[in-house]
Amino acid sequence: MVKAVVCGAAGGIGQPLSLLLKLNPIVTELALYDVVNAVGVAADLSHIASPAQVTGYLASQPDADKAFQGADIVVIPAGVPRKPGMTRDDLFVNAGICNTLANSIAKNAPNAFVLVISNPVNSTVPVFAEAFKKAGTYDPKKLFGVSHLDVVRASTFAATAIGKPGDADKYSIPVVGGHSGATILPLLSQAKPAIPEILNDKEKRDALVNRIQFGGDExxxxxxxxxxxxxxxxxxGVEFTNHVLDAVFGGKKGKIVQSYIDLGAEAGGEGIKKEIGSDLAFFSVNIELGPAGIEKILPIGQIDDAEKALLEAAVKELGPSIEKGVSFQPAPPKL
Structure with a gap:
């Protein structure tokens, strides 16, 4: 019996994410939560023949806490979407929403695995961490910033760049760092299979890196x-969520993914700090999933000179974003 919650379930990401999550046979209860329309989306999805029983809750309802009660995993695409001319960092207005949701999770589902999609992820994940710390419920092994779209884009765009767009699912390219612009570091030198036609052509490589970093702008x-x-x-988001569900509740071992996490979650985080030459608290890294969530933080590994320069830029930009989330102070409640 696994209860999943989607916060922001009536939004542009939330609706298709909820639909895809409804199809996962591991999920037996799916609670949809939003400020509007969550009840209608739940009614719609409830007609689909899959094990998950769907309920919808509005934040304004007196019983809204029921959405979170007993939750095993909470996926959070809630917040204001980007508009033309905006960067992900311009979405820090979402910090207040994230803090409110964190408090509800801490109160009603303190042991839940929490997957943060709400941008700017580089800052909102620290917001969640700080809120959970204040509530006394923080387990860094269970908090994930979902940077998986960068991984999906890297495979798709690389396959397209070498003229094999139909083979995108055959390519694996790790993406580390953060989840915004220059903080996104695709490790093209570690691509499997290798992509020498990109690595040996600086113009093509620079164009591919730029497209991966700023694909959202497209x-x-x-x-x-x-x-x-x-x-x-x-x-x-659902692909990443399914990996977590498979590892935690499905008994599947050894799955390695990249996620923006607290480097204090596991001893391997200290090794990451040495690799990046910085004491950053959060970074998107290779992790091995297991029943506890983050079982191992794995090394970045060997990177080439071009990636070392990108790493330096990513680290420089991440610092202020992390500090912005850590130091966030929610507005006092209205009297």
Whole structure:
């Protein structure tokens, strides 16, 4: 019996994410939570023949806490979407929403695994960490910043760049660092299978790195004010969520993914700090999933000179973003 909660379930990411999560046979209860329309989305999804029983809750309802009670995993795409001209960092307005949700989770589901999609992830994950610390419920092994769309994009864009777009699912490219612009570090030198046609052509390589780092801008521009990367983010978010569900509740071992996490979650985090030459508290790294969530933090490994320069830039930009989340002070409640 696994209860999953989607916060922001009526939004552009939340609806397709909830649909895809409804199809996972591990999930037996799916609670949808939002400020509007969650009840209607739940009614719609409840007609689908899969094990998960769906309920919807509005934040304004007196019994809204029921959405979180007994939750095993909470996925959070809630917040304001990007518009043309905005960076992910411009979305720090979402910090207040994240803090409120963190308090509800701490109160009603203190042992839940929490997957944060709400941007800017580089800052919102620290917001969650600080809120859980204040509530006395923080387990860094259970808090994940979902940077998986960068991994999906890296494979898709690399395959396209070498003229094999139909083989995108055959390529694996780790992406570390953060989840915004220059903090996104695709490790093209570690691609499997190798992509020498990209690595040996500086112009192609620079173009590919830029597209991976700023792929979200493509979608925002193409949608012309009508939204951001919702469908691809929903697919990537559910793919990552399914990996966590498989490891924690499905008994599958040895799955390695990348996620933006607290480097204090496991001893391997100290090794990461040495690799990046910084004492950053949060970083997207290779992790091995298991029943506890983050079982191991794995090394970044060997990178080439071009990636070392990108790493330096990522570390420099991440510091202020992390501090912004750590030092966030929610507005006092209105009297």
């Amino acid at each position: 979608v925002v521009k193409a949608k012309d004010g009508a939204g951001s990367a919702t469908l691809s983010m929903a697919q990537a």
